[in-house]
Amino acid sequence: MKLLHFYFVAVIILISTISYSQTIVAYKNNDLSFGDVFIGYSENVEHTDPRAAKFNFYHTKFFFADLLLSFNLPKFLTNGKDKLPIEFDFNHAAWSNRDRTTGRNTINPNTPNELRRLFFYLPVYVWLGGKIQTNSTLSPGNYNGTITITIEYL
Amino acid sequence: MNLIIKNTIIFIFLSLTFSAVISAQSRVSSSVNIKIKIVKNISVNLQQTSDRSSLIYSRSNSKNQTNLSDREVIVFYNSRIQNSSNLPNTSFLAQNNAILILDNEIKDKFTRVASGEYLDIKDVSSAQKLNIIYENKLKNNLYPSNPTVTIVY
Numbered sequence: 001m002k003l004l005h006f007y008f009v010a011v012i013i014l015i016s017t018i019s020y021s022q023t024i025v026a027y028k029n030n031d032l033s034f035g036d037v038f039i040g041y042s043e044n045v046e047h048t049d050p051r052a053a054k055f056n057f058y059h060t061k062f063f064f065a066d067l068l069l070s071f072n073l074p075k076f077l078t079n080g081k082d083k084l085p086i087e088f089d090f091n092h093a094a095w096s097n098r099d100r101t102t103g104r105n106t107i108n109p110n111t112p113n114e115l116r117r118l119f120f121y122l123p124v125y126v127w128l129g130g131k132i133q134t135n136s137t138l139s140p141g142n143y144n145g146t147i148t149i150t151i152e153y154l
Numbered sequence: 155m156n157l158i159i160k161n162t163i164i165f166i167f168l169s170l171t172f173s174a175v176i177s178a179q180s181r182v183s184s185s186v187n188i189k190i191k192i193v194k195n196i197s198v199n200l201q202q203t204s205d206r207s208s209l210i211y212s213r214s215n216s217k218n219q220t221n222l223s224d225r226e227v228i229v230f231y232n233s234r235i236q237n238s239s240n241l242p243n244t245s246f247l248a249q250n251n252a253i254l255i256l257d258n259e260i261k262d263k264f265t266r267v268a269s270g271e272y273l274d275i276k277d278v279s280s281a282q283k284l285n286i287i288y289e290n291k292l293k294n295n296l297y298p299s300n301p302t303v304t305i306v307y
Binding site: 130 | 182183185187190191
């Protein structure tokens, strides 16, 4: 009778785990790096560019889940003194289940994106580039900014 | 019967526990940095068809340069500065024992710069496109294997 009880509890724990496990795990793979840009010039990094930012994530909800992917994007990069405008559009963001340059799904990084029926534990890769235009009034040196990606269940 | 009631209570308890614990993890954020360095001078390898600086986007053989075809020189790299809405005043430094020619796409109007010398370019409008042509005076195709040009703001 005790053995039966043990098995029953074990099955309940297993079912509970599967039913309610909704963890999302995200990793950062790459920073977005424009490299050296000559003053006065623009630079465009598309999502297929190796210099683009790269994340990957997966969820653990049983079988399929709908997720909401959103970006918190800066409007400027700064060196502490000057501001350098940065833009993001459809050519700059994409996602895919495969880590390769072809077959990606482009997304608008400026609005939240719904990713439907994602299989559990299957990694989703996200790439994000950007575009900057420098001008001669900017002081030379390093400019920085931060992109935050948020993934949540719908 | 007691066992069923007991285990039902355990099921509800575990379910609520898992739900409470794991729902806190159902939203996740991750951050990356954006890095850029704005520079006032840059060296561009003319052998590269697409330089990361975006200054160079094409090259061609000298035979296609009709304005130089009658000259006794070997011109082997032709690169063009990208059209820019805000091209700053720049200087070009010829290197690698070669001569740099800047051609604003008007035939027979170009400026030579000897090796080691600078050429100042000023007031370039957005409509103008400049060709950087590397001209080698060495015979027998003994051209530099890795020609570069330094562009200085």
